[in-house]
Amino acid sequence: MVSIPPPVRDLRADLARRPTMTELFHRGYNPRTLPPEFTTWFDFVAAEGDATALEAECLGRFRDWFVMLATTRMTKSFKMVLLRVLLDNDAVFSGMPIPELAAKCREFLVAHEFLRRDNADAATGQLVEMSPRKWESSWRKFPISIWMQEQEGRNWFAIHGDSLRVAFECDPFHTKVIQSRGKPFLKVAPVDEEPGRPDGPVLVRLPDGREWEFRFVKIACNVAGPRGSNVGDTLPNGLPTLLREWFGPDAGLPGTSFQVEFHREGDAWHIAPLRKENGACTHLPVAAGDPVPAAGRDLQTNGGWHLFPGPLTPSPPPASRFTTRVPVYDLTAAAGFWGPESVPEEIGWTEVLGVAVNPGMFVARVTGTSMEPLIPDGSWCLFRPCPAGSREGRIVLVQFASLGAGENGGRFTVKKYHSEKTVTADGWRHDRIQLLPLNPAFEPITLEPEDAADVMMVGELYQPVPFLIGR
Structure with missing residues (x-):
């Protein structure tokens, strides 16, 4: 077990958080005097579990860079000022033209109460006045030429055109x-x-x-x-x-x-x-203009609405509506992925026998095999409005509003609803919602938080209509 230096332990207790190197330095502790098994302060922070996940990842990807920074020789602040200016201008990887870089470094030094001493005359303590061109020439000699030298077995900086940038790439x-x-x-x-x-x-x-x-x-x-x-x-x-x-x-x-x-x-x-x-x-080895086939698409194999096998009545008597008859929509819901983009319209009413018909019920077609054996490919299915309460385990018709806000259409799928919830002080929240196939050959559709505004549960499967299965 690593012994935590007392100044680090005491300052951490005072701040109730991890102290920075600067805070420790001002308390009189030199972070360079860490236990010998740590090359850098960052290694020590990570070993103590004080690094965030992002910091730990960054250290893992660029540790050699941090080791070089921690061990590079410095007599003045110029090398670190150059890095600070590149960071402040988001130019570490993209680079900055050297004349602009030199000017911004001078501005930074002059504005800093302590660091400006590195640019002062040793005898008088007054700032050394230079023309912009002379300052740039001086800055190219030091620190730029020093940073361009090999350190720790490699070159860390490069000049492209007349711009200085690090000589390694950030990961994609x-x-x-x-x-x-x-x-x-x-x-x-x-x-x-x-x-x-x-x-x-x-x-x-x-x-x-x-x-x-x-x-x-x-x-x-x-x-x-x-x-x-x-x-x-x-x-x-x-x-x-x-x-x-x-x-x-x-x-x-x-x-x-x-x-x-x-x-x-x-x-x-x-x-x-x-x-x-x-x-x-x-x-994906494609060029613009060369569409990629959609992965996992459950292809429609049974044609369109004209295959509806039962009689349709365009305008039935009002008394039969939602008592013995329900509307049929020209809507294809894919049992697999999302069906084709459409704006469903009523194509007629059909009589449904042996069912207690209620308002809001309707018939639509389901194509694909991901919900087999419950829903055979091409089945015309009877749906009812989603009842109040939990949808867990229900077979639902889901609409994704791919046509945009305010439109009635979109793309549709039929799946088994599954959600994972976390109980909170205010009740509960969804951690994840999945639309599950019954056929294990297909993958679930996972709904992300950003999908919520565009996804709606249109209805719950009542049953495939036995005498209306497309053949």
């Missing part, structure tokens, strides 16, 4: 394709969870070489299109079309696992479509 980051109001877009982790990702407008190269502007906001990228003359100009939003070209009409539907990877090559961002299967992401 992935975005999930989701859909809202009928339009697919990209769900993005916040910057504090994915520090390397862009924020705001950025130019990105598509797989076919086209250059588009993508606009990142807090947790999404929902606007992208061919770049204008200037970044930030009004964009025609081509992102929904692009995602459907890559992933087909199912792009962003609940239960899909389509992702988009962003990665940097040199100074440029690049993008690639991915599919996640069995926990692993694979690149």
Whole structure:
């Protein structure tokens, strides 16, 4: 067991949290005097369980970098000031032109009450005055030329054009394709969870070489299109079309696992479509304009509404409506994935025998085999309104509003409802909702929190209508 140095233990108790290196230093403790088994302060923090999951991941991915920073020789603050300016300007990986970098570093030094001493005359204590050009020339010699030297067996910085940046790439980051109001877009982790990702407008190269502007906001990228003359100009939003070209009409539907990877090559961002299967992401070798077949699509095998096998009455007597007859809708609900996009319309009324008919009941067709043996492929099924109370274990007809807000249509599926809940002080909340197939050959559809506004339980299966099974 590691013995925690008393200053660390005492300050942690005072603050009721992990102390920073700066706080310890001001208490008179040098963080460099840690137990010898720790190369860096960050290793010590991780070993004590004080690192967040993101910090631990970052340390695992870039530990060599942190070791180099902790052991590099310094006589002045210039090397760290340069890093701070790159960080403050989100330019560690993208780089910054050296004239601009030198000027911003000078601004930082002059504004800092303590660090400005590193730029003062030793005899007088006054700031050394230099022209911008002379300062830039001096800054290129130190610290830039020092950072460009090999340290710990490798070069950590590189100059591309006349911009300084780190000589290693940040790992690619992935975005999930989701859909809202009928339009697919990209769900993005916040910057504090994915520090390397862009924020705001950025130019990105598509797989076919086209250059588009993508606009990142807090947790999404929902606007992208061919770049204008200037970044930030009004964009025609081509992102929904692009995602459907890559992933087909199912792009962003609940239960899909389509992702988009962003990665940097040199100074440029690049993008690639991915599919996640069995926990692993694979690149899709497609170019824009070449649609990808939807994964897991339960293909319709039995034609359309004209196959309804029973008699239909366009306008039955009012007294028979919802007493002996129910409406039939030209709606296809897929037993597998989501059915085709449609706006269901009433095509007539049919008599249902041997059933206590109630208001709200209706008949619709279910295609596919994922609900077998209960619902054979092509069955015309009788549905009733979802009753109050728990839906757990019920067979439900689910609508995803893929046509947008305010529309009656969308895409439909029939599945067994399952939810996992957590009891809270205010009652309970859904942790996860799954739409389960009965046929083990099919995968469940998992509904994410962002799907809630666009998903509605339309009805509960009453029974497949025995004499109305399509053949």
